Amino acid sequence: MSDPIVTFDEQAIRSDLKELVRQTVEDTLNGLLEEEADDLVGAERYERTAGREAYRAGHYDRKLVTTSGEVTVRMPKLKGMRFTTAIIERYRRRETSVEEAMIEMYLAGVSTRRIEDVSEALWGASVSATTVSNLNEKAFSSVEAWRSRPLTRAYPYVYVDGIYLKRAWGGAYENVSVMVAIGVNDDGYREVIGAAEGFTESGECWKGFLSWLRSRGLRGVRMFTGDKAAGMVGALAEVFPDAAYQRCTVHFYRNVFSKVPKSKRKLVAGKLKAIHAQESFEASEEKALRVAEDLEAMRLKEAAKVVREGYAETLTYTRFPVEHWRRIRTNNAIERLNREIRRRTRVVGTFPDGKSALMLVTARLKYVADSEWGSRRYLDVSLLEG
Structure with a gap:
């Protein structure tokens, strides 16, 4: 049985x-x-x-x-x-965590009607569209106040980058850029100092973004680090003429790799890294020219041309204390933020408008900045005084 x-x-x-x-x-x-x-x-x-x-x-x-x-x-x-x-x-x-969940749904582009349905399913009580709108106006005000806060400190190093999101624009869905800037302040800690929407990474968009940062009090910048986006370098020279520009070495390598077949990229990568492993500007320059000659000998003339024309922009960091070199020659400091933004915005897909896209990005930036990311000292800035 x-x-x-x-x-x-x-x-x-x-x-x-x-x-x-x-x-x-x-x-x-x-x-x-x-x-x-x-x-x-x-x-x-x-x-x-x-x-x-x-x-x-x-x-x-x-x-x-x-x-x-x-x-x-x-x-x-x-x-x-x-x-x-x-x-x-x-x-x-409502419990605070319930309100925060509704705010996050709205920032992610969920319609107020859909939020009513979700709240009914999750918490057993629906909320009106007016309540959702009031809650998110409150959230927008808080996030916007943080995004536009005055910058009262000096920031010797600033990292800038742009990421693309998809949102509704003029009856169609198009990619738009959100430009982000983080700075290392005069105590050596990282801060998110700016985020703004730019429809493209053109010279005018970068100029507007940098001018906005300056109007809020950005000062004391000795060097900007970023990729060579269209219009960025010219805008930096115009708005902050006294600051140096460092082209991110990782983006530089990618530009070279685009001219190299996959079978030879590992070999070329070793040569490129050797350029930035030298102890001085002169040694790095000499190494860069030898690498260009080696690439020509390998019949990679286009890659050699990229190295000859671009290596000087990647060596600006050698003017600063050697203890800072590893952290100021790339945009790695901002990549953590970019990954967090992409992770959070990927689930949304397409945003209904620019305001919700920018507010969600800013809200995530604020969340990361308030975490351990912003509480650890990044550089010993006192070395700049020596």
Whole structure:
């Protein structure tokens, strides 16, 4: 005789567990509120003491949406004083994490109607389109204030880059650029100092972006590091004429590799890295010219031409302290941010407008900047004073 087969209703168990959690949250909140009321009154329920400051006057019910579902909170009423609680903010109808989730959905380009449906499915209570709009206007204001904050410090090193996102534009879906800048401040810590939308990485867009940074107080820049985007170098020279320009060595290598067959890229990579492994500008320049000659001998004339015409822009870092070289000759400092932006925006696909795209990018930049990324010292900037 075969053993009896045990079966269970998974959906029913999930439902029961969810209700158990919701009920536990509700009971806990109500218990905490009762404790607060007792502390304010100065006596237990029905206790008669000369030192009591107020009397109980019943309860009234409030609905509160939490991540565990909608709960009913019994708010104590007092006679002789106003009941105030530190547990639930006055007039609040949703848990903070619920509001943050709705804000993030909106920033990601989800429609307000869709957010209503999602909130109903996740938290057991829908929200109106007006509520969603009000929440996100609040979020936009906070993010925009951070994005446009005054820059009150000096930033000796600044890294700039642009990434492309797809958004609706003029009835069609096109790629637009979001230009990002991070700076190493005069204490050696990294900060996100700017993010703005530019429809292309043209000279006018870069000029507008850099001028905006300057108007907010960007000063003390000794060197910009970036790839050789169209119009970037000219805009840098025009807006910050006293700052040097360092072409990212990694992007330089990629430009050379585009002229080299795959079978020879490993060999060429070793030669290119040797250029930037030298101890001085003169040694690096000499090595670059020898590498160009080697490439010509390998019948890679186009690659040799790229090396001859571009190596000087990649050696600007040699004017600065040798301890800084490894971190200022590439755009690696900004790549962590770019990966985070791409990871977060990839799930959105196409943004409905430029505002939601820029706000989501800025919100993610702020999140990363407030994390360990911005709390670790990146460079010993005091070496610049020597």
